[in-house]
Amino acid sequence: MADEKWRLRSGRAQRRIFALVSGAALVTSGGALAKDDEADAAAPGLANVYIDFRTNYAYVPGGALSTGLGDTSLFGTLSQLATLRKLLDRPALPGRPQLSAPTNQGLGVDVPLTVDLGDALSLYAGFTGSTSYNGLSGWSDVAVTSWFLGFQADVYQQNGGALPTLTLQSTLTRSVPDAPLATTSFNTVIEAKYALDPDEMKGWLAGVQYTHVEVDSVLAHVGSTTAGYVGGFYQWENNWKVSARVGLQSFGGAQLLAVTPIAPYTQPLVRLDLDRMDDDDNRLFGITAQIAWAPKPVYQLTVRTPLYAIKN
Numbered sequence: 001m002a003d004e005k006w007r008l009r010s011g012r013a014q015r016r017i018f019a020l021v022s023g024a025a026l027v028t029s030g031g032a033l034a035k036d037d038e039a040d041a042a043a044p045g046l047a048n049v050y051i052d053f054r055t056n057y058a059y060v061p062g063g064a065l066s067t068g069l070g071d072t073s074l075f076g077t078l079s080q081l082a083t084l085r086k087l088l089d090r091p092a093l094p095g096r097p098q099l100s101a102p103t104n105q106g107l108g109v110d111v112p113l114t115v116d117l118g119d120a121l122s123l124y125a126g127f128t129g130s131t132s133y134n135g136l137s138g139w140s141d142v143a144v145t146s147w148f149l150g151f152q153a154d155v156y157q158q159n160g161g162a163l164p165t166l167t168l169q170s171t172l173t174r175s176v177p178d179a180p181l182a183t184t185s186f187n188t189v190i191e192a193k194y195a196l197d198p199d200e201m202k203g204w205l206a207g208v209q210y211t212h213v214e215v216d217s218v219l220a221h222v223g224s225t226t227a228g229y230v231g232g233f234y235q236w237e238n239n240w241k242v243s244a245r246v247g248l249q250s251f252g253g254a255q256l257l258a259v260t261p262i263a264p265y266t267q268p269l270v271r272l273d274l275d276r277m278d279d280d281d282n283r284l285f286g287i288t289a290q291i292a293w294a295p296k297p298v299y300q301l302t303v304r305t306p307l308y309a310i311k312n
Contacts, residue, residue, distance in 0.1 A: 047116040048282060049310040052124065054110040055303045061296040062103045065262055067225045067251050068292035068300060069209055069271050070189075102134045108145070114306075120157065125149035148173040150187075164194035164204075181256065182216040193233075205231040205245060215256075223252020223264065235277065243273040249292065267293035275304075282311055 060066045108130025116122045127147045133139045150171030158165045173185040191207035193200075207229055213222040229247025246268070253264035269292040276285040286304035291297055 047118060047312050048308065049113075049115050050306045050308040051126075052110075052112050052114045053305050053307055054112075055305075056106070056108050056110065056130075057301045058104075058106045059299040060104045060106070060294075061298070063260070063262065064294045064296050064298060065222070065251075065254055066292075066298050066300070067211070067227075067249055067294050068269055068290050068298065069227060069229065069245060069247075070288070070290070070302075102136055104132055104134050106130055106132045110148075112148070120154040122152045124151070144176060146173050146175045158193070158195055158200075160198055164192040167191045167193065181220060183222070184214045184216075186212045186214075201235045203233060205229075205233060205243065207245075217257070220254075220256045222254045222256070225249055225251045227269065229269070229271075231271075239277040239279065241273075241275045241277055243275075245271045249294075251294065265293075265295045267295050269293065280312065282306075282308075 058066055108128055110126060110128050112124040112126030114122055114124040125148065127144050129142060130145045131140050131142045148171055150169065152167065152169040154165055154167050156163065156166040167190070169187075169189045169191075171187045173183075173187070175183045175185075187209070188211075189207055189209045191205060193203060193205055195201075195203040197203075209225075209227045209229075211225040211227075213224070215222055227247055227249035229245045231243060231245035233241060233243040235241040248266060249269055250266040251264055254262040256262075269290065271288065271290040274287045275283050278284055283304065283306055285306075286302075288300075288302040288304070290300040290302075292300070
């Protein structure tokens with residue numbers, strides 16, 4: 001029965017990978033149809049090739065899992081699961097009570113090779129290397145802990161019109177190496193950006209994010225997370241740009257082998273972004289700070305330093 005359930009989960013994971021690839025192909029072929037006539041007249045081409053290097057730090061209090069906005073929220077989750085996996089690998093003691101998820105800190109880097117296909121579509125794939133710390137076992141060895149792939153596409157562009165730009169981003173993340181708490185995560189964000197000026201230097205944001213985690217064990221389960229948010233952005237003439245998002249997230253709870261269950265919750269979150277752009281709206285540097293109550297405050301900080309091989 002356990003093998004049958006694992007095969008069912010493996011089949012769902014394969015179907016989600018196929019859906020991710022199919023979605024990228026769909027927006028590639030259909031994105032141009034959603035643009036205004038003046039945008040259609042522009043010749044598509046390879047705009048940028050770069051490594052969107054990201055340094056991540058996450059603080060996850062005991063009894064919580066990291067949730068929040070963006071792919072980097074998964075980094076904290078994977079760090080916490082890695083900590084729990086090490087604790088569960090310890091020899092079992094007779095009568096030992098259930099474990100509680102300990103306070104965890106994670107430090108890591110994302111190394112995604114990113115290719116911009118014109119202005120409306122980006123493809124990326126890479127890996128995460130990280131280390132984590134808890135009061136029971138100290139810092140872990142630095143290792144590659146996951147790989148990921150995904151795309152971001154403007155399925156509709158405002159271009160001065162009445163309707164906002166609609167952006168779809170979808171990412172698949174797989175933890176490595178395979179272990180009792182190995183996971184496959186699927187993160188999808190749909191965001192609307194309404195610019196208040198022709199140069200799109202200021203405006204409003206609104207979006208929805210859905211995150212689903214599959215655990216390779218019939219004895220563990222991590223519920224899905226749905227988040228909704230609103231916000232805004234402003235870019236100065238010197239190309240510094242600030243964005244803010246506030247919202248609510250709803251988590252379905254978790255049961256992780258011998259770990260005390262983490263109850264479902266609906267809690268607020270706040271995310272702030274500060275970016276340095278160039279004249280062509282390419283990011284040169286960025287900092288993201290986020291607090292997500294899960295239900296205790298989870299703190300995340302990300303520093304982005306893109307390394308360009310081709311930049312137009």
